[in-house]
Amino acid sequence: MKRWEVLARQVRRTKDIEQLNAEAEAAPDQKLKRSLGVIDLISLGIGAIIGTGIFAVIGTAAAGSAHHLGAGPAVSLSFVITSVACGFCALSYAEFASLVPRAGSAYSYAYATLGELVAWIIGWDLIIEYAVGNVAVAIGWAAYFHQLCAGLGLSIPAWLSVDYRSAHEAGLAVAAAGGQVGPDQALYYAAWLHHPTILGVPLIFNLLAVLIVAAITWVLVIGIKESARTNNIMVAVKLVILLFFIAVGAQYVKPVNWSPFMPNGFAGVWTGASLIFFAFIGFDAISTVAEECRNPGRDLPIGIIGSLVVSTVVYVAIAAVLTGIEPWRHLGVADPLAAVLAHAGLNRAAGIVSLGAVISMTSVLLVFQLGQPRIFFAMSRDGLLPAYFAKVHPRYRTPHVTTIWTGVAVAAVAAVTNINEMVELTNIGTLFAFALVNAGVIILRFTAPNHPRVFKTPAVPLVPLCGIAMCAYLMAGLPWITWIRFGAWLVIGLVLYLSYGARHSLLKPRSA
Numbered sequence: 001m002k003r004w005e006v007l008a009r010q011v012r013r014t015k016d017i018e019q020l021n022a023e024a025e026a027a028p029d030q031k032l033k034r035s036l037g038v039i040d041l042i043s044l045g046i047g048a049i050i051g052t053g054i055f056a057v058i059g060t061a062a063a064g065s066a067h068h069l070g071a072g073p074a075v076s077l078s079f080v081i082t083s084v085a086c087g088f089c090a091l092s093y094a095e096f097a098s099l100v101p102r103a104g105s106a107y108s109y110a111y112a113t114l115g116e117l118v119a120w121i122i123g124w125d126l127i128i129e130y131a132v133g134n135v136a137v138a139i140g141w142a143a144y145f146h147q148l149c150a151g152l153g154l155s156i157p158a159w160l161s162v163d164y165r166s167a168h169e170a171g172l173a174v175a176a177a178g179g180q181v182g183p184d185q186a187l188y189y190a191a192w193l194h195h196p197t198i199l200g201v202p203l204i205f206n207l208l209a210v211l212i213v214a215a216i217t218w219v220l221v222i223g224i225k226e227s228a229r230t231n232n233i234m235v236a237v238k239l240v241i242l243l244f245f246i247a248v249g250a251q252y253v254k255p256v257n258w259s260p261f262m263p264n265g266f267a268g269v270w271t272g273a274s275l276i277f278f279a280f281i282g283f284d285a286i287s288t289v290a291e292e293c294r295n296p297g298r299d300l301p302i303g304i305i306g307s308l309v310v311s312t313v314v315y316v317a318i319a320a321v322l323t324g325i326e327p328w329r330h331l332g333v334a335d336p337l338a339a340v341l342a343h344a345g346l347n348r349a350a351g352i353v354s355l356g357a358v359i360s361m362t363s364v365l366l367v368f369q370l371g372q373p374r375i376f377f378a379m380s381r382d383g384l385l386p387a388y389f390a391k392v393h394p395r396y397r398t399p400h401v402t403t404i405w406t407g408v409a410v411a412a413v414a415a416v417t418n419i420n421e422m423v424e425l426t427n428i429g430t431l432f433a434f435a436l437v438n439a440g441v442i443i444l445r446f447t448a449p450n451h452p453r454v455f456k457t458p459a460v461p462l463v464p465l466c467g468i469a470m471c472a473y474l475m476a477g478l479p480w481i482t483w484i485r486f487g488a489w490l491v492i493g494l495v496l497y498l499s500y501g502a503r504h505s506l507l508k509p510r511s512a
Contacts (some may be wrong), residue, residue, distance in 0.1 A: 005289030013116050013507045036292050038306075039227040040297040044289065044367050045307020047231045048282020050238060051137065051364035054318055055144075055357040058281055059336030062319070062328045064264070071272030072328040073262040076319035079173035084279075085273070085314040086280040086472075088467030089434045090308050091457045093442040094301035097287045098454040099444070105287040106433045107375055108506060111382070113440035120501055122436055122473040123379045124493030128429025128486075129281065130372035131410055134365060139163075142208035142359040144335070146187060148354045158191035160207040163416050167191040167204050209414035212362065216369050217407030223396045236365040241356030242314055245337055246321050252344050253292075253324030263328070274474050279315070281430050282364065283308050284437075288371040297454035369410065373402035384501035405408065428475060428486045435471040438464035 036044075061078060064070025069080045096109040107123035132235075159167070170188030174181050179191050195204045219230055262269060286303045290296050322331065326340040335357065341350040355508040377399040380389035393400040442461045457463055 001110055001357040002016070008077075008253055008393065013300055014112055014114070033382060034292055035451050036228055036289060036299075037294055038302050040232065041286050041289075041299055041303025042306045042310070043235045043294065044228065044231045045283045045303055046239070047235045047363035048285045048310055048367035049280055049307060049311040050235075050242070050314060051279070051282070051360045052168070052422050054242070055335065055360060057276050058315075058319060058322065059331040062323055062336075063330070063332030064268065064271075069264040069268040069271050070328060070332075071268045072261065073258045073320075073323040074262040074269045075272050075276075075323060075328075076316045077262075078276060079312065079315040079319055081269065081273040082277050083308065083315075085277065085467070086283065086308060087305075088463050090283055090304050092438045092464050092467060093284055093287055093451060094455050095441055095457040096435060096437060096444075097300035097304060098297045099451065100290070100481070105284060105290075105371065105375060106437045108378055109437055109440050111444045112438065116384075116505060117497065118436065118508060120384055120497045121377075121493060122433055123375055123384070124490070124496075125429050125433050126375050127372065127431060128426055128489065130368050131406060133426040134368045134372070135414045135417060137364050137368065138209040138213050139206060139408060141212055141358065141365065142206050142414075143187060144354065144357045144361060145208055145212075145271065146472060147335070148351070148358055151351050151354065157194070158187055159195035159204045160202065162188050163206055163418060164202060164204040165416075166418050167195070168202075173303050183259045197457070198478075205415045207415070209466060210411040212365060212409055213369070213414060216362070216365050217403060217411075218392060219366065220373070220403050220407075221393065221396060221398055221400045223398060231363050231366050234366070238356055238360045238363060239314070241352060241359070242318060244321065245341070245353055245356075246317055248346065248349050249321040249341065251326050253321060255324065257324050257327050269402045270284050277427075277431075277474055280308065280311065282367060284369050284434075285371040288374040291374075297307050301455035316393045334460065337462040359440060363461075369403075372406045373399050376402040376406070379501075383504045383506040386500075386504075428482050429472045431475045432486075435468050437477075438467035438471070 021183065058075060062070055062072060093106075096106075100108050100112055105126065107119055107126060110121035110122040142161050146156055146158070159415050167188045170185045171192035174185060176209045191204055197203060217354040230395050264271075283304050286307065287300065290300060293299050318337070322336060322340060330343075331340070335354065338350040338353045338357070341347075341353060376385060376389050380387060380402070389405075390399075391401045391404050392398065440458055441464045445460050479501050
């Protein structure tokens with residue numbers, strides 16, 4: 001048989017569900033510790049979902065910008081629409097999570113339905129969602145932490161809190177504006193003015209982002225239960241602070257600010273929904289810890305759907321209070337929750353909310369940094385990556401090798417990268433993965449119709465098709481440059497698969 005024919009057969013090979021589940025239990029030296037319960041899973045989901053979306057993106061979605069319409073007070077409706085779209089995807093994830101309780105999330109699901117090549121593409125694509133997305137969160141965390149420290153009277157040099165490129169661009173922009181410094185340029189311009197040099201080379205890098213990633217990586221290495229316990233504490237504090245904002249802010253709501261409710265019609269509401277879609281994507285991170293659940297068949301669906309419901313309720317309540325305190329046109333700032341409280345003269349309350357933002361982003365970092373190593377771990381165990389990445393720590397029973405290398409990569413990129421470049425890639429990669437998971441559920445209903453399912457996605461194929469349609473619609477609205485970067489990323493992944501993965505896959509035909 002010709003080599004290309006062997007390869008063509010191989011890339012279409014799938015692993016049946018029994019084989020996937022058996023492999024997770026077969027190798028004692030690659031077995032993860034099962035210690036997570038349903039509360040831990042719901043908390044992990046909330047930790048990943050409630051983060052940058054509610055503390056930053058909500059303001060832009062409501063107020064709009066030069067490039068898009070604002071939803072106005074109807075941004076709360078945007079959250080409902082987005083939660084419905086994510087709900088379709090969550091139902092598909094829940095069925096797969098109960099069928100294939102294995103580390104790897106959508107990668108493992110694709111291996112069971114769409115074939116090895118698509119599984120590789122999904123695994124490579126998930127790097128964009130988890131690792132690249134975490135770079136953006138780490139950069140945002142550094143900015144909020146610097147702001148919080150400044151409010152407490154603690155001085156951290158600006159040149160240790162931003163990247164060189166952003167500082168340089170701010171310096172040029174301020175010079176062009178005759179010395180006028182905008183509120184969004186202050187931190188970057190301060191770094192450009194006061195940075196030291198070594199042999200004439202400007203010393204500007206995001207040390208704060210590096211330090212938080214290093215701390216999160218250490219927590220994740222020492223144990224999944226310890227990581228979950230840390231996340232549970234942060235989620236509890238985060239929810240208390242958000243409830244504090246609702247309780248305090250409700251006293252300053254002016255109903256007149258809710259009129260007109262939809263100032264830009266449904267177009268503004270839909271645009272707002274597209275912008276905040278990525279505030280919900282954290283629920284899929286729950287599926288990456290399937291092999292560390294005590295009862296995955298029952299608890300994973302509850303964790304995925306439960307965290308989505310809780311987060312939606314919180315989002316809608318926050319949106320209603322926020323748009324009632326301040327006219328919607330004034331909300332387009334980086335820290336809208338703290339800004340409206342400060343404008344109302346509640347500076348102490350604004351400081352508490354800023355602390356909530358730092359804690360919130362820390363929990364997002366922890367959950368996403370937990371997910372990426374387990375994707376690599378699953379791919380390595382299947383032979384698509386070197387076996388080195390499938391090592392489990394003999395004492396902590398965590399995938400320490402992939403955890404450490406992920407931390408190193410995220411920290412290195414976060415130290416020198418602009419946040420906008422990272423966010424653009426994260427969007428399209430997540431939607432692509434969601435669409436394929438929905439397709440996989442439909443396929444598996446035909447290829448394994450009689451396999452017992454602890455949880456079944458209702459109204460198949462209607463619900464998965466709705467999920468695919470929503471993902472496709474939102475992907476179509478992304479800038480063309482994002483598509484080019486995504487295409488280049490997939491080409492790099494394909495080259496790696498053909499040069500290594502296809503040659504070392506455990507499913508490689510013996511005759512090859």
